[in-house]
Amino acid sequence: xxxxxxxxxxxxxxxxxxxxxxxxxxxxxxxxxxxxxxxxxxxxxxxxxxxxxxxxxxxxxxxxxxxxxxxxxxxxxxxxxxxxxxxxxxxxxxxxxxxxxxxxxxxxxxxxxxxxxxxxxxxxxxxxxxxxxxx
Amino acid sequence: xxxxxxxxxxxxxxxxxxxxxxxxxxxxxxxxxxxxxxxxxxxxxxxxxxxxxxxxxxxxxxxxxxxxxxxxxxxxxxxxxxxxxxxxxxxxxxxxxxxxxxxxxxxxxxxxxxxxxxxxxxxxxxxxxxxxxxxxxxxxxxxxxxxxxxxxxxxxxxxxxxxxxxxxxxxxxxxxxxxxxxxxxxxxxxxxxxxxxxxxxxxxxxxxxxxxxxxxxxxxxxxxxxxxxxxxxxxxxxx
Numbered sequence: 524x525x526x527x528x529x530x531x532x533x534x535x536x537x538x539x540x541x542x543x544x545x546x547x548x549x550x551x552x553x554x555x556x557x558x559x560x561x562x563x564x565x566x567x568x569x570x571x572x573x574x575x576x577x578x579x580x581x582x583x584x585x586x587x588x589x590x591x592x593x594x595x596x597x598x599x600x601x602x603x604x605x606x607x608x609x610x611x612x613x614x615x616x617x618x619x620x621x622x623x624x625x626x627x628x629x630x631x632x633x634x635x636x637x638x639x640x641x642x643x644x645x646x647x648x649x650x651x652x653x654x655x656x657x658x
Numbered sequence: 659x660x661x662x663x664x665x666x667x668x669x670x671x672x673x674x675x676x677x678x679x680x681x682x683x684x685x686x687x688x689x690x691x692x693x694x695x696x697x698x699x700x701x702x703x704x705x706x707x708x709x710x711x712x713x714x715x716x717x718x719x720x721x722x723x724x725x726x727x728x729x730x731x732x733x734x735x736x737x738x739x740x741x742x743x744x745x746x747x748x749x750x751x752x753x754x755x756x757x758x759x760x761x762x763x764x765x766x767x768x769x770x771x772x773x774x775x776x777x778x779x780x781x782x783x784x785x786x787x788x789x790x791x792x793x794x795x796x797x798x799x800x801x802x803x804x805x806x807x808x809x810x811x812x813x814x815x816x817x818x819x820x821x822x823x824x825x826x827x828x829x830x831x832x833x834x835x836x837x838x839x840x841x842x843x844x845x846x847x848x849x850x851x852x853x854x855x856x857x858x859x860x861x862x863x864x865x866x867x868x869x870x871x872x873x874x875x876x877x878x879x880x881x882x883x884x885x886x887x888x889x890x891x892x893x894x895x896x897x
Contacts, residue, residue: 549893552740572882574878575883593885629889
């Protein structure tokens with residue numbers, strides 16, 4: 524059940540565990556911190572799996588063309604300790620996701636946060652450049 | 659009063675004294691050491707994530723010229739963890755966000771890492787290292803107790819793990835000495851000494867705090883849904 528507990532849990536987790544290091548690889552070998560991106564769309568798929576979670580978002584570009592973007596986040600063990608569940612983000616959800624684009628130009632983002640239409644926000648982990656590091 | 663009537667009283671006093679003596683023997687010292695045995699390390703623990711293991715030193719470790727050159731050239735893309743390979747014995751301790759569980763028996767202390775669900779076996783039965791061991795990811799570890807501390811000696815490591823995220827590396831001549839000092843029931847002081855004549859001109863040590871966690875070990879499998887490799891690019895941000 525999603526609730527306002529999420530921000531509290533995320534904060535508690537940050538205090539317990541420090542910056543949200545998320546990955547098995549360094550940030551800079553895959554993503555570009557000079558390319559922040561904010562995208563709004565509908566979730567088409569969720570992979571609550573290791574070594575990263577991925578969710579996919581149908582996003583309309585300026586010309587109205589729909590492009591499916593991939594968003595990468597912390598692994599399930601880290602997110603679970605922050606209060607996440609496998610259905611915290613699920614197909615059909617409409618949300619705004621922030622993060623940083625992949626260096627190779629793919630439609631791939633290291634996601635830092637998602638914000639739902641009702642204002643709830645979740646930390647996803649991957650876009651905190653200073654904290655993003657392999658483990 | 660007759661002699662037989664004193665016997666129960668003497669018996670009760672003797673039992674109380676014996677009870678006090680036994681309680682004293684089983685009591686724990688400041689570091690959790692039991693007078694009758696080693697300190698209890700059982701539980702789930704975590705040290706602060708330390709991506710650059712030289713940071714606690716305040717300077718780079720004493721590189722040999724070979725190691726200094728390698729450190730400048732290395733790229734994070736070559737980190738064994740990026741390739742989903744094992745984390746290694748010391749780096750596993752300071753993996754930070756992924757805790758580890760210690761399971762302690764008289765003859766063996768096992769460290770179970772959440773990171774890739776790998777583990778260390780530390781033999782505390784008095785054995786020596788095998789002669790000329792084959793090099794492996796976690797090496798051969800033997801341990802002994804010194805008061806409130808477990809001293810662990812590890813050899814037989816391959817040269818494929820890194821010591822940290824920053825890219826401090828080592829050869830198969832790496833010799834690790836770790837001191838797990840029990841401070842109290844929730845705290846351990848961990849000191850690791852790296853000795854590797856091929857990479858470092860002299861042994862160097864760092865100390866980190868290890869704290870008891872309220873969590874349990876969870877699942878983590880690097881290969882389950884790995885999709886990063888196709889997108890990785892060489893950056894060598896160190897230059």
